[in-house]
Amino acid sequence: MYRHCTIYPSNPDEPKKDDWKEVKRVSIDEVSKRKGHKDFVTVVSSIDAGALLEVIDSHKQDDIIEVLKQQPIEIREKVEEVSIDMWGGFPKVVKEVFPNAKIVIDRFHVMQPLIKELNQLRQKAKIKIKGSRFILLKNKVDLTEEEKVKLENVLKCSKRLRLAYNLKEDFRSIFETCKTPEEGQKQLKEWLQKAKAVYGAVLETIRNHLDNICNYFLNRTSSGVMEGLNNRIKLIKRQAYGFLNFRSRLLACLSH
DSSP states (O other), rough: OOOOOOSSSSOOOOOOOOOGTTTTEEEEEESSTTOOOOOOEEEETTTTTTTEEEEESSOOOHHHHHHHTTOOOOOOHTTOOOEOOOOOOOOOOOOOOOHHHEEEEEEEEHHHHHHHHHHHHHHHOOOSTHHHHHHHSSSSGGGGHHHHHHHHHHTTOOOOHHHHHHHHHHHHHHHHHHOOHHHHHHHHHHHHHHHHHHHHHHHHHHHTTHHHHHHHHHHHSGGGGGGHHHHHHHHHHHTTTSHHHHHHHHHHHOOO
């Protein structure tokens, strides 16, 4: 079956092997080709350069590995860290393609299932205050004085929700303050124990990925710096027709 997975296009404006030479930290993520659809492409970016390296028309492990292995082994061996989400297929890709790289679970992807459960608790508490979702999910340090008053009004409605909110903030604080993987793991294990009082499935997810989550504390590597790149990808995909057009537009606009 034909796959649109050619890694080195003939277009001189698109990335060549040389674009990978100085790459030490890589982000691998997926984006849907069209809004509301589940057909994903895999995007590979340089975290330090903030540049797109490759777009692969697949979300399957073997396809991603096949394309990325077209990079010479001496290039791939220089990659030290790869930031990924908690999708089960990416760790295999990293191990196969980047033999010397540490897997780092992106801290923002770790927060997503926690935030989801917090919002579910808000819904169960039947909070009617307008804007309560936004107030609960926003980092406390970023709240205005007016928003802090509104937050307190929301939390007065449910002791369980207050506890869940405080645990969410404690979780975020661990990533802000811990300096080593050992310290991070110790604090996260203590947090997991306390969080059993209100949180559910997210705790098992965190436990299953704990070592790779704690690799964040080595160099504080995350895909957060790629957020601007992802926003630009969303704009481009609205104008692209077909994978080859989508890929060439992305690489032409975002690889430098």
